[in-house]
Amino acid sequence: MRLYKYFLILCLVCAASHVQAQFSFTFMPEIHGRSMDGLMMVKIGNHTQEKKFVQLVVTVREAKAGQILTVRTAPFELYPGVTSPLQSSVFNSNVSFAQNKLASIVRQSNYFPEGDYEYCFALEGTGTSGEPGTLQEYCFDYQLQPLSPLMLLEPYEDETVCTPRPALFWQPMMPSIPGLQYRLVLVEVKPGQQKAEAIHYNMALVNQPNIPSPFLFYPAIARPLENGKTYAWQVTAYKNDVILGTSEIWTLNAQCDDLAADQKNEPVYNNIQVLAQRGYFVAHGNVTFIMDGVPRSENLVYSITCLNKPNLNMKRLPAVPLNPGLNLVNIDVKDRRSFVDGYFYLLKVELPTKETKEIRFLYKSK
Secondary structure, three states: OHHHHHHHHHHHHHHHHHHHOOEEEEOOHHHHOOEHHHHOOOEEEEOOOOOEEEEEEEEEEEOOOEEEEEEEOOOEEEOOEEEOOOHHHHHOOEEEEOOOHHHHHHHHHOEOOOEEEEEEEEEEEOOOOOOOEEEEEEEEEEEEOOOOOOOEEEOOOOEEEOOOOOEEEEOOOOOOOOOOEEEEEEEEEOOOOOHHHHHHHOOEEEEEEEEOOOEEEOOOOOOOOOOOEEEEEEEEEEEOOEEEEEOOOEEEEEOOOOHHHHHHHOOOOOEHHHHHHOOOEEEEOEEEEEEEEEOOOEEOOEEEEEOOOOOOOOOOOOOOEEOOEEEEEEEEOOOOOOOOOOOEEEEEEEOOOOOEEEEEEEEEOO
16 A cells, blocks of 8 residues: 555656646846846747647846736747747736836836846646646746946057957956857948948958957958058847847058058968868968967977878977967978978867867968
8 A cells, every 4th residue: 555655656746747847948037137028038848749828927026126027928829849929929918017116117217227136937828728827937046237338449449550460359248148259340441431331331351250259360261451441340249149239339540551561471360170170271481370278388289290291201390388278379380391382281289178170281481
């Protein structure tokens, strides 16, 4: 008899777990928990094999102020898979605000001020599908802090640069949000044109997405800056296609008597991961690339093999010291006999993760 009771309890627990696993919520409070409109960006997973008639109830609480508001959508059909509430049901939602100061601020501005919030999502059956009551409920906690403005740093506004491939820096957006990335756009400003108009309508010289850090070394594949021309650039911060901030538009002027010579001799640095995905690159006397994530001061672990003459002796390669963090690696090989103009070579580099990357390059003597 006792064994039967244990078996019955186990079956009930498994059944309850199965019911709870039929629905799920995906919500990013660091992004969508900043406004009332963002609450409806929640993704609801229906893991059953049939559609359900449901209502979504969202309750927002703050640690000190207590309950802020409750949103109840109109009934809608929830199909199998992952989806968001229907726009029609969101438009016809009923919003109830609490009687406190914080709730009044949210009612007037539509935005949640800084605070320690709890976002609770409850999925309720309407009875039409034969399952009245709460089907699933889950809460997300997040300490909401205002995002700092996205500010450009270098080159300064309207600065004159004497390089065809300048490095571009900006202030990172704070607080730090996991998965946040940046996009940088740089365009030429035509004579008599406003910089905002240029950014929106001109063909971009640089349109680089998926930038993880607050800087960009001018891409090697992008057309270099030309002497006597003015350029505009802007940075956007985003996560999962949601824009979190946009910087001002700054201009820079490419003006230098020796710009053509600088363009020829300027070392070009590109991320080693990007170089490994290409067929090959051209090394003009120096092999250059960017390596990030170096944990400590150490020497670069690498080897070079001549593809034209595999038996060519490639000993006595220069030692390349690395510093913790990001490094602009420059391997000077122009005075070495084993490097022949027009020959192809294979560079093998050990990354900080102990992964090995292979990069082909064509050597050109300066």
